[in-house]
Amino acid sequence: EKHRLLSETQAKQIQLKEQQQARDTLATKIKAMESKLLVGGKSIVDHTNEQQKRLEQHRLEIAEQKRKEREMEQQLMTKDEAQLERKDTYTSLQQEVEIKTKKLKK
Structure with missing residues (x-):
């Protein structure tokens, strides 16, 4: 036993x-x-939320940059048109009216 x-x-x-x-x-x-x-001491949920916030911030920055680029492009176009107008010498008032009418339509 x-x-x-x-x-x-x-x-x-x-x-x-x-x-x-x-x-x-x-x-x-x-x-x-x-x-x-x-x-790094953070849970995956916190880490993911943080990354989403950073991603959204980058999107906003890119959108702002694109907006500024469009503004600058518009300003350049305006300056170019102004320079072209200064360079244009018209042989007659009729020619000046025709050219400016075309520009307005454009």
Whole structure:
């Protein structure tokens, strides 16, 4: 009976060790998963929200830059037209009226 109790005790110890190892393995896996979810002490949700805010800020900056480019292009066109008008010398009043009428239609 002693041998039977001893073998049962040893079997329970082995079973407990296996359970402890399984628990340790699971704990390690959980920590690994948690570390993947944390980036620099921030959760993925916070990190994603932060990236979305940066992305939106960049979009706004690009839109503003495009608007400024359009303004500058419009100013250049206006200056070019003004220079062309100064350079144009008209042989008659009729020619001047025709050219300016074409520009207005354009």
